[in-house]
Amino acid sequence: MSKIQSQCxxxxxxxxxxxxxxxxYKLSKTIxxxxxxxxxxxxxxxxxxxxxxxEAICNYFKIGLSELYPLN
Known part of the structure; x- marks a missing residue:
């Protein structure tokens, strides 16, 4: 039986x-x-x-969603 790894x-x-x-505050106003x-x-x-x-956050930082919420 394999272990189930929990990822968050x-x-x-x-x-x-x-x-x-x-x-x-500045990010909020900008985006x-x-x-x-x-x-x-x-x-x-x-x-x-x-x-x-x-989408606004990712566009501002020029990153993908997987970089904003990486799997740990």
């Missing part, structure tokens, strides 16, 4: 913000995504995120 998604928004030296949504994503507390918000 963890948002990399915090490290992206640090790497690009941008605040949640028109609610600041609360970004804060929850950064804290890995977001239960649902609008696909348009994910």
């Amino acid at each position: 998604l963890s948002c990399s928004l915090g490290s992206l913000l640090t790497e690009h030296r941008i605040s949640i 028109n995504v609610d600041r609360g949504t970004l804060s929850r994503m950064k804290a890995d507390k977001a239960e649902r995120v609008n696909i348009r918000d994910l």
